[in-house]
Amino acid sequence: MATILGLTGGIASGKSTVSDMLLNKGYTVIDADLAARQVVEVGQPAYLAIVEEFGRSILNKEDDTINRAKLGDIVFHNEEMRKKLNGIVHPAVRGLMLSEKDQAIESGKNTIIMDIPLLFESELTWMVDRTIVVYVDSETQLSRLMKRNQFTEQEASSRIASQFPLKEKIGLADAVINNNGTIEETEEQLEKILNEWDLRP
Ligand SMILES: CC(C)(COP(=O)(O)OP(=O)(O)OC[C@H]1O[C@@H](n2cnc3c(N)ncnc32)[C@H](O)[C@@H]1O)[C@@H](O)C(=O)NCCC(=O)NCCS
Ligand SMILES: Nc1ncnc2c1ncn2[C@@H]1O[C@H](COP(=O)(O)OP(=O)(O)OP(=O)(O)O)[C@@H](O)[C@H]1O
Incomplete structure:
Protein backbone atom coordinates (compact mmCIF):
# COMPACT_ATOMS: atom_id res chain seq x y z
CA MET A 1 0.00 0.00 0.00
CA ALA A 2 1.36 3.38 -1.01
CA THR A 3 1.52 6.18 1.60
CA ILE A 4 0.12 9.51 0.42
CA LEU A 5 1.80 12.50 2.11
CA GLY A 6 0.23 15.94 2.07
CA VAL A 39 -5.70 23.37 -16.23
CA VAL A 40 -5.76 27.04 -17.29
CA GLU A 41 -3.77 26.62 -20.50
CA VAL A 42 -5.40 28.37 -23.47
CA GLY A 43 -8.57 26.58 -24.60
CA GLN A 44 -8.99 24.36 -21.49
CA PRO A 45 -12.48 24.39 -19.87
CA ALA A 46 -11.18 26.27 -16.79
CA TYR A 47 -9.48 28.85 -19.04
CA LEU A 48 -12.74 29.47 -20.93
CA ALA A 49 -14.67 29.81 -17.65
CA ILE A 50 -12.10 32.33 -16.32
CA VAL A 51 -12.33 34.47 -19.49
CA GLU A 52 -16.12 34.39 -19.21
CA GLU A 53 -16.02 35.45 -15.54
CA PHE A 54 -13.14 37.97 -15.56
CA GLY A 55 -13.19 39.23 -19.16
CA ARG A 56 -10.45 39.43 -21.79
CA SER A 57 -8.62 42.24 -19.97
CA ILE A 58 -6.87 39.60 -17.79
CA LEU A 59 -5.25 38.00 -20.89
CA ASN A 60 -1.80 38.70 -22.31
CA LYS A 61 -2.29 40.50 -25.64
CA GLU A 62 0.42 38.55 -27.53
CA ASP A 63 -0.86 35.01 -27.04
CA ASP A 64 -4.14 35.11 -25.06
CA THR A 65 -2.56 33.29 -22.11
CA ILE A 66 -3.70 34.38 -18.66
CA ASN A 67 -1.81 37.37 -17.27
CA ARG A 68 -1.15 35.89 -13.82
CA ALA A 69 0.04 39.15 -12.29
CA LYS A 70 -3.18 40.89 -13.35
CA LEU A 71 -5.43 38.07 -12.19
CA GLY A 72 -3.47 37.84 -8.93
CA ASP A 73 -3.92 41.58 -8.34
CA ILE A 74 -7.68 41.13 -8.63
CA VAL A 75 -8.19 37.98 -6.58
CA PHE A 76 -5.80 38.80 -3.72
CA HIS A 77 -7.63 42.08 -3.13
CA ASN A 78 -11.18 40.78 -3.45
CA GLU A 79 -12.38 37.71 -1.57
CA GLU A 80 -15.50 37.28 -3.68
CA MET A 81 -13.47 37.20 -6.89
CA ARG A 82 -10.97 34.81 -5.29
CA LYS A 83 -13.79 32.46 -4.39
CA LYS A 84 -15.06 32.65 -7.98
CA LEU A 85 -11.59 31.79 -9.31
CA ASN A 86 -11.20 28.97 -6.79
CA GLY A 87 -14.61 27.61 -7.80
CA ILE A 88 -13.43 27.37 -11.41
CA VAL A 89 -9.86 26.16 -10.91
CA HIS A 90 -9.98 23.89 -7.84
CA PRO A 91 -12.28 21.12 -9.17
CA ALA A 92 -10.09 20.81 -12.28
CA VAL A 93 -6.90 20.76 -10.16
CA ARG A 94 -8.34 18.07 -7.88
CA GLY A 95 -9.32 15.91 -10.87
CA LEU A 96 -5.86 16.17 -12.43
CA MET A 97 -4.05 15.51 -9.13
CA LEU A 98 -6.18 12.48 -8.29
CA SER A 99 -5.53 10.94 -11.69
CA GLU A 100 -1.78 11.58 -11.34
CA LYS A 101 -1.91 9.97 -7.89
CA ASP A 102 -3.68 6.89 -9.28
CA GLN A 103 -1.04 6.57 -12.02
CA ALA A 104 1.75 6.79 -9.42
CA ILE A 105 0.06 4.10 -7.30
CA GLU A 106 -0.33 1.86 -10.36
CA SER A 107 3.35 2.24 -11.21
CA GLY A 108 4.24 0.84 -7.77
CA LYS A 109 5.47 3.93 -5.88
CA ASN A 110 5.76 3.46 -2.09
CA THR A 111 5.30 7.13 -1.19
CA ILE A 112 3.49 9.83 -3.14
CA ILE A 113 3.79 13.45 -2.03
CA MET A 114 0.95 15.85 -2.82
CA ASP A 115 2.21 19.45 -2.52
CA ILE A 116 -1.00 21.41 -1.84
CA PRO A 117 -0.76 25.00 -0.50
CA LEU A 118 -4.47 25.11 0.41
CA LEU A 119 -4.71 21.55 1.83
CA PHE A 120 -6.44 22.70 5.04
CA GLU A 121 -8.31 25.74 3.66
CA SER A 122 -9.91 23.60 0.93
CA GLU A 123 -10.52 20.65 3.31
CA LEU A 124 -8.54 18.21 1.18
CA THR A 125 -6.97 16.13 3.96
CA TRP A 126 -9.17 13.17 2.92
CA MET A 127 -6.83 12.86 -0.10
CA VAL A 128 -3.78 12.06 2.05
CA ASP A 129 -2.69 9.69 4.84
CA ARG A 130 -0.40 12.10 6.72
CA THR A 131 0.42 15.78 6.60
CA ILE A 132 3.65 17.78 6.87
CA VAL A 133 3.52 21.55 7.39
CA VAL A 134 6.51 23.64 6.33
CA TYR A 135 6.54 26.49 8.86
CA VAL A 136 8.25 29.87 9.00
CA ASP A 137 7.53 32.77 11.37
CA SER A 138 5.49 35.65 9.95
CA GLU A 139 8.39 38.09 9.54
CA THR A 140 10.43 35.52 7.60
CA GLN A 141 7.40 34.61 5.46
CA LEU A 142 6.76 38.27 4.59
CA SER A 143 10.38 39.06 3.79
CA ARG A 144 10.98 35.88 1.70
CA LEU A 145 7.78 36.50 -0.27
CA MET A 146 8.66 40.16 -0.92
CA LYS A 147 12.14 39.17 -2.03
CA ARG A 148 11.12 36.21 -4.23
CA ASN A 149 8.26 37.95 -6.06
CA GLN A 150 9.52 41.54 -5.91
CA PHE A 151 6.31 42.42 -4.05
CA THR A 152 5.67 45.51 -1.94
CA GLU A 153 4.80 44.80 1.70
CA GLN A 154 1.14 45.44 0.89
CA GLU A 155 1.12 43.01 -2.07
CA ALA A 156 2.79 40.31 0.02
CA SER A 157 0.52 40.85 3.05
CA SER A 158 -2.67 40.59 1.00
CA ARG A 159 -1.53 37.20 -0.32
CA ILE A 160 -0.59 35.95 3.14
CA ALA A 161 -3.97 37.14 4.48
CA SER A 162 -5.82 35.03 1.88
CA GLN A 163 -4.67 31.82 3.62
CA PHE A 164 -5.11 30.37 7.13
CA PRO A 165 -2.48 31.82 9.49
CA LEU A 166 0.53 29.52 9.24
CA LYS A 167 0.65 29.16 13.05
CA GLU A 168 -2.82 27.57 13.01
CA LYS A 169 -1.64 24.94 10.53
CA ILE A 170 0.93 23.64 13.05
CA GLY A 171 -1.85 22.22 15.21
CA LEU A 172 -3.42 20.48 12.20
CA ALA A 173 -0.24 18.74 11.03
CA ASP A 174 1.16 15.26 11.74
CA ALA A 175 4.69 16.70 11.44
CA VAL A 176 6.18 20.18 11.19
CA ILE A 177 9.37 21.31 9.47
CA ASN A 178 10.66 24.61 10.83
CA ASN A 179 12.16 26.40 7.82
CA ASN A 180 13.34 29.55 9.62
CA GLY A 181 16.90 28.26 9.64
CA THR A 182 19.28 27.12 6.93
CA ILE A 183 18.40 24.87 4.00
CA GLU A 184 20.62 22.18 5.61
CA GLU A 185 18.65 22.35 8.87
CA THR A 186 15.43 21.96 6.89
CA GLU A 187 16.77 18.93 5.04
CA GLU A 188 17.83 17.30 8.35
CA GLN A 189 14.28 17.68 9.72
CA LEU A 190 12.85 16.22 6.51
CA GLU A 191 15.17 13.21 6.67
CA LYS A 192 14.22 12.61 10.32
CA ILE A 193 10.51 12.48 9.40
CA LEU A 194 11.11 10.19 6.40
CA ASN A 195 13.11 7.84 8.64
CA GLU A 196 10.64 7.90 11.54
CA TRP A 197 7.75 7.16 9.22
CA ASP A 198 9.86 4.62 7.29
CA LEU A 199 8.99 6.15 3.93
CA ARG A 200 10.80 4.92 0.83
CA PRO A 201 10.34 6.34 -2.73
C1 LIG B 1 -4.02 34.00 -8.87
C2 LIG B 1 -2.95 33.35 -9.69
C3 LIG B 1 -3.22 33.52 -11.20
C4 LIG B 1 -1.59 34.04 -9.37
O1 LIG B 1 -0.57 33.38 -10.05
P1 LIG B 1 0.97 33.48 -9.60
O2 LIG B 1 1.77 32.89 -10.73
O3 LIG B 1 1.27 34.88 -9.17
O4 LIG B 1 1.11 32.59 -8.30
P2 LIG B 1 1.21 30.97 -8.16
O5 LIG B 1 0.11 30.33 -8.92
O6 LIG B 1 2.59 30.55 -8.46
O7 LIG B 1 0.85 30.76 -6.63
C5 LIG B 1 1.79 31.10 -5.62
C6 LIG B 1 1.21 30.81 -4.26
O8 LIG B 1 0.10 31.66 -4.01
C7 LIG B 1 -0.80 31.03 -3.14
N1 LIG B 1 -2.14 30.99 -3.78
C8 LIG B 1 -2.43 30.78 -5.09
N2 LIG B 1 -3.75 30.81 -5.29
C9 LIG B 1 -4.31 31.04 -4.08
C10 LIG B 1 -5.65 31.18 -3.64
N3 LIG B 1 -6.67 31.07 -4.49
N4 LIG B 1 -5.88 31.42 -2.32
C11 LIG B 1 -4.84 31.53 -1.46
N5 LIG B 1 -3.56 31.41 -1.82
C12 LIG B 1 -3.28 31.16 -3.11
C13 LIG B 1 -0.25 29.61 -2.92
O9 LIG B 1 0.51 29.58 -1.74
C14 LIG B 1 0.66 29.41 -4.10
O10 LIG B 1 1.68 28.47 -3.83
C15 LIG B 1 -2.82 31.82 -9.36
O11 LIG B 1 -2.25 31.67 -8.09
C16 LIG B 1 -4.14 31.07 -9.42
O12 LIG B 1 -4.63 30.77 -10.50
N6 LIG B 1 -4.72 30.74 -8.24
C17 LIG B 1 -5.96 30.01 -8.16
C18 LIG B 1 -5.68 28.54 -8.10
C19 LIG B 1 -5.14 28.12 -6.76
O13 LIG B 1 -5.82 28.17 -5.73
N7 LIG B 1 -3.87 27.68 -6.75
C20 LIG B 1 -3.23 27.24 -5.55
C21 LIG B 1 -3.17 25.78 -5.37
S1 LIG B 1 -4.48 24.82 -6.06
N1 LIG C 1 15.77 27.90 4.62
C1 LIG C 1 15.75 28.91 3.74
N2 LIG C 1 16.64 29.92 3.85
C2 LIG C 1 16.62 30.98 2.99
N3 LIG C 1 15.74 31.09 1.97
C3 LIG C 1 14.84 30.13 1.81
C4 LIG C 1 14.78 28.99 2.67
N4 LIG C 1 13.76 28.19 2.27
C5 LIG C 1 13.20 28.79 1.21
N5 LIG C 1 13.83 29.95 0.93
C6 LIG C 1 13.47 30.91 -0.14
O1 LIG C 1 12.20 31.45 0.22
C7 LIG C 1 11.37 31.59 -0.92
C8 LIG C 1 10.09 30.79 -0.71
O2 LIG C 1 10.37 29.39 -0.74
P1 LIG C 1 9.53 28.40 -1.67
O3 LIG C 1 9.43 28.96 -3.06
O4 LIG C 1 10.11 27.04 -1.51
O5 LIG C 1 8.12 28.52 -0.94
P2 LIG C 1 6.70 27.85 -1.29
O6 LIG C 1 6.10 27.49 0.02
O7 LIG C 1 6.86 26.79 -2.30
O8 LIG C 1 5.93 29.10 -1.91
P3 LIG C 1 4.54 29.17 -2.77
O9 LIG C 1 3.43 28.80 -1.87
O10 LIG C 1 4.46 30.59 -3.15
O11 LIG C 1 4.72 28.26 -3.94
C9 LIG C 1 12.19 31.15 -2.12
O12 LIG C 1 12.76 32.28 -2.73
C10 LIG C 1 13.27 30.25 -1.50
O13 LIG C 1 14.43 30.23 -2.26
Whole structure:
Protein backbone atom coordinates (compact mmCIF):
# COMPACT_ATOMS: atom_id res chain seq x y z
CA MET A 1 0.00 0.00 0.00
CA ALA A 2 1.36 3.38 -1.01
CA THR A 3 1.52 6.18 1.60
CA ILE A 4 0.12 9.51 0.42
CA LEU A 5 1.80 12.50 2.11
CA GLY A 6 0.23 15.94 2.07
CA LEU A 7 2.92 18.64 2.00
CA THR A 8 1.59 22.07 2.88
CA GLY A 9 2.42 25.36 4.58
CA GLY A 10 1.86 28.99 3.67
CA ILE A 11 2.79 31.07 0.67
CA ALA A 12 6.61 31.26 0.49
CA SER A 13 7.06 29.07 3.58
CA GLY A 14 9.30 26.65 1.67
CA LYS A 15 7.08 23.91 0.22
CA SER A 16 8.81 23.98 -3.17
CA THR A 17 12.20 23.96 -1.42
CA VAL A 18 11.18 20.79 0.48
CA SER A 19 9.54 19.18 -2.56
CA ASP A 20 12.75 19.76 -4.57
CA MET A 21 14.65 17.90 -1.82
CA LEU A 22 12.14 15.05 -2.07
CA LEU A 23 12.45 14.94 -5.88
CA ASN A 24 16.25 14.79 -5.53
CA LYS A 25 15.85 11.81 -3.19
CA GLY A 26 13.78 10.05 -5.87
CA TYR A 27 10.29 10.59 -4.42
CA THR A 28 7.23 11.28 -6.59
CA VAL A 29 5.77 14.74 -6.03
CA ILE A 30 2.44 15.92 -7.41
CA ASP A 31 2.35 19.72 -7.35
CA ALA A 32 -0.96 21.61 -7.04
CA ASP A 33 0.55 24.90 -8.30
CA LEU A 34 1.77 23.12 -11.42
CA ALA A 35 -1.61 21.43 -11.94
CA ALA A 36 -3.28 24.85 -11.48
CA ARG A 37 -1.17 26.16 -14.37
CA GLN A 38 -1.91 23.17 -16.61
CA VAL A 39 -5.70 23.37 -16.23
CA VAL A 40 -5.76 27.04 -17.29
CA GLU A 41 -3.77 26.62 -20.50
CA VAL A 42 -5.40 28.37 -23.47
CA GLY A 43 -8.57 26.58 -24.60
CA GLN A 44 -8.99 24.36 -21.49
CA PRO A 45 -12.48 24.39 -19.87
CA ALA A 46 -11.18 26.27 -16.79
CA TYR A 47 -9.48 28.85 -19.04
CA LEU A 48 -12.74 29.47 -20.93
CA ALA A 49 -14.67 29.81 -17.65
CA ILE A 50 -12.10 32.33 -16.32
CA VAL A 51 -12.33 34.47 -19.49
CA GLU A 52 -16.12 34.39 -19.21
CA GLU A 53 -16.02 35.45 -15.54
CA PHE A 54 -13.14 37.97 -15.56
CA GLY A 55 -13.19 39.23 -19.16
CA ARG A 56 -10.45 39.43 -21.79
CA SER A 57 -8.62 42.24 -19.97
CA ILE A 58 -6.87 39.60 -17.79
CA LEU A 59 -5.25 38.00 -20.89
CA ASN A 60 -1.80 38.70 -22.31
CA LYS A 61 -2.29 40.50 -25.64
CA GLU A 62 0.42 38.55 -27.53
CA ASP A 63 -0.86 35.01 -27.04
CA ASP A 64 -4.14 35.11 -25.06
CA THR A 65 -2.56 33.29 -22.11
CA ILE A 66 -3.70 34.38 -18.66
CA ASN A 67 -1.81 37.37 -17.27
CA ARG A 68 -1.15 35.89 -13.82
CA ALA A 69 0.04 39.15 -12.29
CA LYS A 70 -3.18 40.89 -13.35
CA LEU A 71 -5.43 38.07 -12.19
CA GLY A 72 -3.47 37.84 -8.93
CA ASP A 73 -3.92 41.58 -8.34
CA ILE A 74 -7.68 41.13 -8.63
CA VAL A 75 -8.19 37.98 -6.58
CA PHE A 76 -5.80 38.80 -3.72
CA HIS A 77 -7.63 42.08 -3.13
CA ASN A 78 -11.18 40.78 -3.45
CA GLU A 79 -12.38 37.71 -1.57
CA GLU A 80 -15.50 37.28 -3.68
CA MET A 81 -13.47 37.20 -6.89
CA ARG A 82 -10.97 34.81 -5.29
CA LYS A 83 -13.79 32.46 -4.39
CA LYS A 84 -15.06 32.65 -7.98
CA LEU A 85 -11.59 31.79 -9.31
CA ASN A 86 -11.20 28.97 -6.79
CA GLY A 87 -14.61 27.61 -7.80
CA ILE A 88 -13.43 27.37 -11.41
CA VAL A 89 -9.86 26.16 -10.91
CA HIS A 90 -9.98 23.89 -7.84
CA PRO A 91 -12.28 21.12 -9.17
CA ALA A 92 -10.09 20.81 -12.28
CA VAL A 93 -6.90 20.76 -10.16
CA ARG A 94 -8.34 18.07 -7.88
CA GLY A 95 -9.32 15.91 -10.87
CA LEU A 96 -5.86 16.17 -12.43
CA MET A 97 -4.05 15.51 -9.13
CA LEU A 98 -6.18 12.48 -8.29
CA SER A 99 -5.53 10.94 -11.69
CA GLU A 100 -1.78 11.58 -11.34
CA LYS A 101 -1.91 9.97 -7.89
CA ASP A 102 -3.68 6.89 -9.28
CA GLN A 103 -1.04 6.57 -12.02
CA ALA A 104 1.75 6.79 -9.42
CA ILE A 105 0.06 4.10 -7.30
CA GLU A 106 -0.33 1.86 -10.36
CA SER A 107 3.35 2.24 -11.21
CA GLY A 108 4.24 0.84 -7.77
CA LYS A 109 5.47 3.93 -5.88
CA ASN A 110 5.76 3.46 -2.09
CA THR A 111 5.30 7.13 -1.19
CA ILE A 112 3.49 9.83 -3.14
CA ILE A 113 3.79 13.45 -2.03
CA MET A 114 0.95 15.85 -2.82
CA ASP A 115 2.21 19.45 -2.52
CA ILE A 116 -1.00 21.41 -1.84
CA PRO A 117 -0.76 25.00 -0.50
CA LEU A 118 -4.47 25.11 0.41
CA LEU A 119 -4.71 21.55 1.83
CA PHE A 120 -6.44 22.70 5.04
CA GLU A 121 -8.31 25.74 3.66
CA SER A 122 -9.91 23.60 0.93
CA GLU A 123 -10.52 20.65 3.31
CA LEU A 124 -8.54 18.21 1.18
CA THR A 125 -6.97 16.13 3.96
CA TRP A 126 -9.17 13.17 2.92
CA MET A 127 -6.83 12.86 -0.10
CA VAL A 128 -3.78 12.06 2.05
CA ASP A 129 -2.69 9.69 4.84
CA ARG A 130 -0.40 12.10 6.72
CA THR A 131 0.42 15.78 6.60
CA ILE A 132 3.65 17.78 6.87
CA VAL A 133 3.52 21.55 7.39
CA VAL A 134 6.51 23.64 6.33
CA TYR A 135 6.54 26.49 8.86
CA VAL A 136 8.25 29.87 9.00
CA ASP A 137 7.53 32.77 11.37
CA SER A 138 5.49 35.65 9.95
CA GLU A 139 8.39 38.09 9.54
CA THR A 140 10.43 35.52 7.60
CA GLN A 141 7.40 34.61 5.46
CA LEU A 142 6.76 38.27 4.59
CA SER A 143 10.38 39.06 3.79
CA ARG A 144 10.98 35.88 1.70
CA LEU A 145 7.78 36.50 -0.27
CA MET A 146 8.66 40.16 -0.92
CA LYS A 147 12.14 39.17 -2.03
CA ARG A 148 11.12 36.21 -4.23
CA ASN A 149 8.26 37.95 -6.06
CA GLN A 150 9.52 41.54 -5.91
CA PHE A 151 6.31 42.42 -4.05
CA THR A 152 5.67 45.51 -1.94
CA GLU A 153 4.80 44.80 1.70
CA GLN A 154 1.14 45.44 0.89
CA GLU A 155 1.12 43.01 -2.07
CA ALA A 156 2.79 40.31 0.02
CA SER A 157 0.52 40.85 3.05
CA SER A 158 -2.67 40.59 1.00
CA ARG A 159 -1.53 37.20 -0.32
CA ILE A 160 -0.59 35.95 3.14
CA ALA A 161 -3.97 37.14 4.48
CA SER A 162 -5.82 35.03 1.88
CA GLN A 163 -4.67 31.82 3.62
CA PHE A 164 -5.11 30.37 7.13
CA PRO A 165 -2.48 31.82 9.49
CA LEU A 166 0.53 29.52 9.24
CA LYS A 167 0.65 29.16 13.05
CA GLU A 168 -2.82 27.57 13.01
CA LYS A 169 -1.64 24.94 10.53
CA ILE A 170 0.93 23.64 13.05
CA GLY A 171 -1.85 22.22 15.21
CA LEU A 172 -3.42 20.48 12.20
CA ALA A 173 -0.24 18.74 11.03
CA ASP A 174 1.16 15.26 11.74
CA ALA A 175 4.69 16.70 11.44
CA VAL A 176 6.18 20.18 11.19
CA ILE A 177 9.37 21.31 9.47
CA ASN A 178 10.66 24.61 10.83
CA ASN A 179 12.16 26.40 7.82
CA ASN A 180 13.34 29.55 9.62
CA GLY A 181 16.90 28.26 9.64
CA THR A 182 19.28 27.12 6.93
CA ILE A 183 18.40 24.87 4.00
CA GLU A 184 20.62 22.18 5.61
CA GLU A 185 18.65 22.35 8.87
CA THR A 186 15.43 21.96 6.89
CA GLU A 187 16.77 18.93 5.04
CA GLU A 188 17.83 17.30 8.35
CA GLN A 189 14.28 17.68 9.72
CA LEU A 190 12.85 16.22 6.51
CA GLU A 191 15.17 13.21 6.67
CA LYS A 192 14.22 12.61 10.32
CA ILE A 193 10.51 12.48 9.40
CA LEU A 194 11.11 10.19 6.40
CA ASN A 195 13.11 7.84 8.64
CA GLU A 196 10.64 7.90 11.54
CA TRP A 197 7.75 7.16 9.22
CA ASP A 198 9.86 4.62 7.29
CA LEU A 199 8.99 6.15 3.93
CA ARG A 200 10.80 4.92 0.83
CA PRO A 201 10.34 6.34 -2.73
C1 LIG B 1 -4.02 34.00 -8.87
C2 LIG B 1 -2.95 33.35 -9.69
C3 LIG B 1 -3.22 33.52 -11.20
C4 LIG B 1 -1.59 34.04 -9.37
O1 LIG B 1 -0.57 33.38 -10.05
P1 LIG B 1 0.97 33.48 -9.60
O2 LIG B 1 1.77 32.89 -10.73
O3 LIG B 1 1.27 34.88 -9.17
O4 LIG B 1 1.11 32.59 -8.30
P2 LIG B 1 1.21 30.97 -8.16
O5 LIG B 1 0.11 30.33 -8.92
O6 LIG B 1 2.59 30.55 -8.46
O7 LIG B 1 0.85 30.76 -6.63
C5 LIG B 1 1.79 31.10 -5.62
C6 LIG B 1 1.21 30.81 -4.26
O8 LIG B 1 0.10 31.66 -4.01
C7 LIG B 1 -0.80 31.03 -3.14
N1 LIG B 1 -2.14 30.99 -3.78
C8 LIG B 1 -2.43 30.78 -5.09
N2 LIG B 1 -3.75 30.81 -5.29
C9 LIG B 1 -4.31 31.04 -4.08
C10 LIG B 1 -5.65 31.18 -3.64
N3 LIG B 1 -6.67 31.07 -4.49
N4 LIG B 1 -5.88 31.42 -2.32
C11 LIG B 1 -4.84 31.53 -1.46
N5 LIG B 1 -3.56 31.41 -1.82
C12 LIG B 1 -3.28 31.16 -3.11
C13 LIG B 1 -0.25 29.61 -2.92
O9 LIG B 1 0.51 29.58 -1.74
C14 LIG B 1 0.66 29.41 -4.10
O10 LIG B 1 1.68 28.47 -3.83
C15 LIG B 1 -2.82 31.82 -9.36
O11 LIG B 1 -2.25 31.67 -8.09
C16 LIG B 1 -4.14 31.07 -9.42
O12 LIG B 1 -4.63 30.77 -10.50
N6 LIG B 1 -4.72 30.74 -8.24
C17 LIG B 1 -5.96 30.01 -8.16
C18 LIG B 1 -5.68 28.54 -8.10
C19 LIG B 1 -5.14 28.12 -6.76
O13 LIG B 1 -5.82 28.17 -5.73
N7 LIG B 1 -3.87 27.68 -6.75
C20 LIG B 1 -3.23 27.24 -5.55
C21 LIG B 1 -3.17 25.78 -5.37
S1 LIG B 1 -4.48 24.82 -6.06
N1 LIG C 1 15.77 27.90 4.62
C1 LIG C 1 15.75 28.91 3.74
N2 LIG C 1 16.64 29.92 3.85
C2 LIG C 1 16.62 30.98 2.99
N3 LIG C 1 15.74 31.09 1.97
C3 LIG C 1 14.84 30.13 1.81
C4 LIG C 1 14.78 28.99 2.67
N4 LIG C 1 13.76 28.19 2.27
C5 LIG C 1 13.20 28.79 1.21
N5 LIG C 1 13.83 29.95 0.93
C6 LIG C 1 13.47 30.91 -0.14
O1 LIG C 1 12.20 31.45 0.22
C7 LIG C 1 11.37 31.59 -0.92
C8 LIG C 1 10.09 30.79 -0.71
O2 LIG C 1 10.37 29.39 -0.74
P1 LIG C 1 9.53 28.40 -1.67
O3 LIG C 1 9.43 28.96 -3.06
O4 LIG C 1 10.11 27.04 -1.51
O5 LIG C 1 8.12 28.52 -0.94
P2 LIG C 1 6.70 27.85 -1.29
O6 LIG C 1 6.10 27.49 0.02
O7 LIG C 1 6.86 26.79 -2.30
O8 LIG C 1 5.93 29.10 -1.91
P3 LIG C 1 4.54 29.17 -2.77
O9 LIG C 1 3.43 28.80 -1.87
O10 LIG C 1 4.46 30.59 -3.15
O11 LIG C 1 4.72 28.26 -3.94
C9 LIG C 1 12.19 31.15 -2.12
O12 LIG C 1 12.76 32.28 -2.73
C10 LIG C 1 13.27 30.25 -1.50
O13 LIG C 1 14.43 30.23 -2.26
